[in-house]
Every structure is written in C-alpha cells, then in structure tokens.
Amino acid sequence: MVAGTIGAMLGLGGGVLLVPFLVLVLDVPMHQAVATSIVAVIATSSAGAAINIERRTVNIKLGMLLETTTVLGAIAGGFTASRMSGAALEKIFAALLAGVSLLMIYRTQQQKGEEVIETDGLIPASYFDESKGTTVTYAVRRLPGTMAISLLAGNVSGLLGIGGGIFKVPAMHFISGIPMKAATATSNFMIGVTAAASAFIYFAHGHLNPLVASSVAEGVLLGSFFGLLLSRTLKAKVLNWIFVAVLLFTAVQLSLR
Amino acid sequence: MPQLPQTKAEKWIGRTLRVGVWTSASLMSIGLLMTALLGPDSNPTFPDAIHWPPTALTFIHSGLLLLMLTPFLRVTTTLLSFFFEKDWKFVSVSFLVFSMLLVELIFAFR
Numbered sequence: 001m002v003a004g005t006i007g008a009m010l011g012l013g014g015g016v017l018l019v020p021f022l023v024l025v026l027d028v029p030m031h032q033a034v035a036t037s038i039v040a041v042i043a044t045s046s047a048g049a050a051i052n053i054e055r056r057t058v059n060i061k062l063g064m065l066l067e068t069t070t071v072l073g074a075i076a077g078g079f080t081a082s083r084m085s086g087a088a089l090e091k092i093f094a095a096l097l098a099g100v101s102l103l104m105i106y107r108t109q110q111q112k113g114e115e116v117i118e119t120d121g122l123i124p125a126s127y128f129d130e131s132k133g134t135t136v137t138y139a140v141r142r143l144p145g146t147m148a149i150s151l152l153a154g155n156v157s158g159l160l161g162i163g164g165g166i167f168k169v170p171a172m173h174f175i176s177g178i179p180m181k182a183a184t185a186t187s188n189f190m191i192g193v194t195a196a197a198s199a200f201i202y203f204a205h206g207h208l209n210p211l212v213a214s215s216v217a218e219g220v221l222l223g224s225f226f227g228l229l230l231s232r233t234l235k236a237k238v239l240n241w242i243f244v245a246v247l248l249f250t251a252v253q254l255s256l257r
Numbered sequence: 258m259p260q261l262p263q264t265k266a267e268k269w270i271g272r273t274l275r276v277g278v279w280t281s282a283s284l285m286s287i288g289l290l291m292t293a294l295l296g297p298d299s300n301p302t303f304p305d306a307i308h309w310p311p312t313a314l315t316f317i318h319s320g321l322l323l324l325m326l327t328p329f330l331r332v333t334t335t336l337l338s339f340f341f342e343k344d345w346k347f348v349s350v351s352f353l354v355f356s357m358l359l360v361e362l363i364f365a366f367r
Contacts, residue, residue, distance in 0.1 A: 039321060043278070046327045050274035053267050060266065064335060064350050071357045196328035197358055200365035203325065210317045211292065214285040217324060221282055 018216070020253055028212060035202035036213045038195045040220040041157075045192030047224040048185075057185035059178070062140055066150040066186075067193050070164065073154025074197045094251045100170050101247035104240065138179055145175040150190075157194050165191050166250060169243065180239050184231070266338035273334040277327030281320040288316030329358055 018040055022033035052058045140146075149171035153164030165187040172183035202208055231239070291313035336351035 039324065042324055042328060046274045046278045046324070046331070049331070050271050050278060053271040053274070056267070058267075060270065060335065061347055061350075064347060064354060067332075067354045068350060068357075071354055071361075075357065075361060192328040193332060193354065193358065196325055197361045199325045200362055203321070204365045208321065210314055210321060211289075213321055214289055214317045217321070218282060218285055218289070221278065 018220075022212075022216075028209075031202075031207050032209055032212065035199075035207040036209070036216050038157075038199045038202060039208065039213045040216050041195040042192045042199060043217045043220045044224045044227075045188055045190075045195065047221050048228060049189040049192065051228050052185040052188060055185070057182050058189045059140070059182055059186045060189070062172075062178075063186045063189045065143070066147060066168065067190055069147045069151040070154035070157075070168075070190060070194050071197055073151040074157060074194050076155055097166065097247050097251040100167070101244050101251065103174065104170060104244045104247065136179055136181075138177070138182065141177045142175050146171045149175070154194050154197075157191070157198065164194055166247065180243075181231075184239065184243075266335070266342060269338050270331055270334050273330050274327060277323060277330055281323040281327065284316050284320030284323065286320075288313045288318075288320060291316065329362075332358060 018037045019033050022028040022036060023030055028036065049058060053060075149167055153167040156167070157164035165184075168187045168190065169180075169183050172178045172186065173180055178186070295313065332351060332355050336348065336355055339347040339351055
C-alpha cells in the first residue's frame with residue numbers, strides 16, 4: 001500500500017520499494033518478487049492514469065512518443081541481461097541514480113521554489129494546478145534526449161521489476177522542461193505499458209504466485225488512491241524533494257544488495 | 258473544482274482504464290475472499306486454473322490477466338481515438354507501440 005501511495009504520487013510504479021520489501025521482509029524469491037512487482041506497477045499505472053487523465057496532467061501524445069522507445073528498450077532488455085551480470089548492472093544503476101538525485105537537489109535549490117516552465121516547443125499542453133490555483137501551460141523541448149532516456153528506462157524495467165519512472169521523470173523535467181506534475185503523471189501513464197510487456201513473459205513462465213501477486217495488486221491499488229488524493233494538492237517543490245529521497249534510497253539499496 | 262475540459266480521446270482512455278482496473282480488482286477480491294474462506298486451491302498454475310465451475314484461483318488468474326491486459330487495451334483505445342481524430346502522425350506512433358507489444362505477447366506465450 002505504501003508502495004502504491006508513493007508510486008502514484010511520483011509517477012513511479014513503486015517497484016523500487018516493493019522488490020526489496022518482498023525479498024527482505026517477506027522472504028519471496030527474487031524472480032517472484034520481480035514478477036509480482038511488475039504486476040503492481042501495472043496496477044499503480046492504470047489506476048493513476050485513469051484519474052490523472054481527468055485532471056489533464058497526462059500528456060498522452062508525449063506518452064505515446066516516449067512509449068515507442070521505452071517498449072523497444074524493454075524488448076532489448078533480455079539481450080542486455082544475457083550480456084551483463086546482474087550485480088554489475090545494479091552497481092551501474094546505483095551510481096546513475098545517485099547522480100540524478102544530486103542533479104535534482106542542485107536544480108531544485110537553484111529554482112528557489114518556482115518551477116521554470118518552457119512554453120515554446122512541441123506538443124503544447126496545459127492543466128489546472130490546484131496547489132497554485134492557476135492554469136499551467138507548457139511545451140516539450142529537446143524530445144530526442146528524453147526519448148533516449150526512455151529507451152534506457154524500458155531496458156532496465158524488465159530486469160529489475162520496476163516501471164522505469166525513476167529515470168523518465170527526471171528526464172522529462174530536466175531535459176524537456178516539463179513541469180513536475182505533468183512529468184510524474186505522464187510517466188505514471190506510460191509505465192503500465194512498459195511493465196505489461198514483461199509481465200506476460202513472467203506470467204507465461206509461471207513465475208507469478210497468484211496469491212502473492214493479487215494481494216499485492218489490491219494493496220497497491222488502494223495505496224494509489226491515497227497517493228492521488230495527496231498529489232492533487234501537493235506543491236511541485238515538495239514533490240521534488242520526495243522524489244529525491246526515493247532516488248537516494250534506491251541508490252543506497254541497490255549498492256548494498 | 259475548475260478543470261479544463263477533456264478531449265474525447267482522454268475520456269475514452271480514462272474509461273478503458275477505469276473499467277479494466279475495477280473489474281480486475283473485483284475478480285481478485287472474489288478469489289482472495291474464497292481462498293480465505295475455503296482454503297487454498299490445489300492447482301495453482303495458470304492454464305489449468307481457468308476452468309468451469311470457477312474456483313478461487315480461476316477468479317484470481319482472470320483478475321491478474323485482465324490487469325495485465327489493461328495497458329494493451331489502453332494502447333488500442335489510444336490508437337482508435339487518434340484514428341477518429343484523423344491525427345495520422347499519432348496513429349502511426351500508436352500503431353508502432355501496439356505492434357511491438359503484440360510481438361512481445363506472441364513471444365511470451367510461445
């Protein structure tokens with residue numbers, strides 16, 4: 001449930017929290033934990049997207065564009081896995097995540113609380129921000145860079161049982177200049193598709209324990225609704241800081257594994 | 258609350274997701290409740306668990322399967338709504354995503 005709350009709020013699947021919890025606390029085997037987490041990612045994404053679409057914070061066109069590279073990355077995931085050892089992969093991610101969180105801290109400090117929003121670019125969109133009481137209009141810049149990061153995100157998601165939002169959100173925010181709320185909502189919208197691509201592989205191979213997976217899915221769904229209630233009134237800056245905390249947590253947890 | 262109006266595509270995509278999530282959550286709840294009351298099923302693997310009369314695991318598996326299919330349905334709805342809006346650029350983008358997912362799906366069950 002906690003994973004669902006945080007996941008829905010931050011545009012992640014919650015997999016980064018769920019996998020270690022299942023393995024370390026509930027003693028679920030690693031491959032089963034990854035499979036369960038992928039199902040949980042789909043649950044958070046679908047529940048979250050349904051509500052975020054109503055709030056108009058999801059940029060569907062941007063989401064679909066990024067999905068092309070992300071799904072490609074997910075398919076290539078099996079290839080990457082066979083070339084590299086799991087331990088090496090985890091160390092690389094840990095370093096990468098630590099780097100991203102430092103960047104986020106630096107940029108959040110620089111912005112002095114107000115988000116810098118770009119308005120000239122592709123796929124212009126706007127939404128109503130309840131925490132500010134204004135309509136925010138933005139556009140997407142430097143799309144190829146974000147698409148490249150999405151490829152990477154798709155690639156790692158199947159391997160680690162995460163949605164990949166942890167890479168996509170910072171990319172959308174920093175490279176393409178998309179406000180945090182729209183970035184998290186669009187990422188949340190996308191990760192279900194990324195996860196679904198690998199979910200069936202686990203399902204078909206019988207890695208999914210139906211009782212564990214369905215209980216976790218129900219918990220995550222419940223958690224998503226809390227997360228979405230919270231995120232409506234949350235300030236972008238607070239969202240930023242929670243995101244940084246989760247990034248650092250994931251980095252530490254991966255490097256200690 | 259003052260929200261900006263939704264486009265037709267957004268309405269349909271939202272509806273697809275909501276129906277998928279609620280139906281699968283209900284199916285899984287029935288299955289979990291049955292497990293709690295009647296004890297666990299003997300046959301927990303996927304294709305064998307789908308049969309009639311339904312047992313707890315039939316419900317759980319159908320719920321999980323529907324949950325996993327929801328993103329596919331969403332991509333299909335997106336594709337159709339861009340098609341009806343005659344937005345050919347995004348019809349091709351959605352079609353690309355759709356076909357890649359289909360390839361994955363076929364690979365998974367081979």
